[in-house]
Amino acid sequence: MxxxxxxxxxxxxxxxxxxxxxxxxxxxxxxxxxxxxxxxxxxxxxxxxxxxxxxxxxxxxxxxxxxxxxxxxxxxxxxxxxxxxxxxxxxxxxxxxxxxxxxxxxxxxxxxxxxxxxxxxxxxxxxxxxSGVKVFKKKRLPSRQTKLQQNNQLIKQPVLPVDGSSKIIAVGASTGGPLALQQLFMGLPKGFPSPIICVQHISQGFLQGLIDWLRSTCNVAIEIAQAGQRPEAGKIYFPSERQHLTIDARGRFTYADRLSDEIHCPSVDTLFLSIAEFYGRRTIGILLSGMGRDGADGMKAIADAGGLTIAQDEKTSVVFGMPKAAIDLGAAQQVLPMDAIAPAIITLVNRVNQQTT
Incomplete structure (x- = not known):
């Protein structure tokens, strides 16, 4: 039919x-x-x-x-x-x-x-x-003020400065990702003590609009990663359009051009693989709603390197392709509903920072 x-x-x-x-x-x-x-x-x-x-x-x-x-x-x-x-x-x-x-x-x-x-x-x-996506009557999102109040309740432990043992967060998303990212970032407090590096599959010309829209609803600074820059705590980074973002041997951002046969650029797998290699067990890898399987292999590399991995669950994913691919590969250590992911990484990051003081 x-x-x-x-x-x-x-x-x-x-x-x-x-x-x-x-x-x-x-x-x-x-x-x-x-x-x-x-x-x-x-x-x-x-x-x-x-x-x-x-x-x-x-x-x-x-x-x-x-x-x-x-x-x-x-x-x-x-x-x-x-x-x-x-x-x-x-x-x-x-x-x-x-x-x-x-x-x-x-x-x-x-x-x-x-x-x-x-x-x-x-x-x-x-x-x-x-055509295969199930949609429901739209519920109003929490206001920014309400969400900020929730953030203050979530972060019960003091926010500590980032150090060499602190976590780095790597996030991948595609279809359904912008709203998932909004919910994730709104759940993080100002001064969040880890860098976040995010790849969102999005059509060319829409990246800056996505960043500006996310900035309007979250507490954490958001910017496009610059080549040669080191990831800083309390910031969210997106790659430039049409370029792969990686971490080099010195822990700095570097870019690579798209190959002719590649489907996704920037690629979640490319980012995750380089982060797993440099940061190893200090990495938290997260795969959110999206079609396809980009990020599954990279998440497996993070898990194999001793990092922590989280996939969004099917019920809250608009498209369950990317999280499911990671789960099927045995790469996802936790499968969580969208509203549980921000509290989970806050707990993990604070736990690590407490252990290093």
Whole structure:
């Protein structure tokens, strides 16, 4: 049975190209199109789609309002196909994820080029993955003030300065990752005594918007790793777009270019393997929601080096691919729901710091 897709897009050119791309897959059928959010909402109960693709910028009802209504009345997997985050408001696209959308795919300002093979395959793959995602009526996230109060209660032990025996946290995520990262980082207190290095699979052009959005809701400083820099306690680092991030023999960040046959760049495995080699048993490796198996081998290397490993559980993962691959490999020492991961690493890091004083 074909995957039924509803397209909500006000640009005739973009609509035509999206229909052409999705129509090229024998497993996908575009069963409805709408040029406004209101039209899309009216179509949902009639055509019963499996997946919805929507733009953000639309007349009368923008993508955020549309997504919010869908998640309240007809919870369905939503893929946002939109231009890269606008400079004047980098939070817009990620607000759709907060409202319940599952993933993001970029749309060039000049329209979607039908001959773009990579974009075509990415769109088809994402629709196929999203068709198997279970979504529920959206619950409101805790306010930042409420979360900060929870953080103060979680960290009962004093925060101690990082030293040579302290932990380093390595995190990998893909589809469903941005909200998981938000929840993880919101659960960490200001002055968290370990560096965190994170790889999130995300389409080109969206990284800075992701970082800015995460900064607005968490206590820990977030920045893009610079070559030659050493990871510092109390900071979260992301790699630059389209480059692999590793730790060299001196414990400094270094970058490597993507190879032609590689699927993911930056790669979770590449980061995890280098961190396992340099930090060994001082590493805590975490795999969150995501499709595929990137990070499973790297997490196994962390575990084999004496580090600690945590995988997000199936119930709280939007897509259980990456955590499941690590679990199947025997690489995940703990499998935890999303809301238990931040408290777990706080406990582990504080325990280590107490033992070294």
């Amino acid at each position: 074909s995957i039924r897709v509803l397209l909500v897009e006000d640009s005739p050119i973009a609509m035509m190209v999206l229909k052409r791309i999705l129509g090229s897959s024998p497993d996908i059928e575009v069963v409805g199109t709408a040029t406004t959010g209101q039209e899309g909402l009216a179509l949902i109960p009639k055509i019963q789609p499996d997946v919805i693709c929507t733009d953000y910028f639309m007349p009368h009802m923008n993508g955020l309002e549309f997504t919010s209504h869908v998640m309240m009345d007809h919870p369905l997997p939503i893929l946002v196909v939109s231009a890269s985050v606008q400079e004047d408001d980098p939070h817009r696209i990620f607000q759709l994820l907060e409202a319940g959308a599952v993933d993001i795919l970029p749309k060039p300002r000049t329209g979607l080029a039908p001959d773009n093979v990579l974009l075509k395959q990415a769109l088809i793959n994402k629709v196929k993955v999203l």
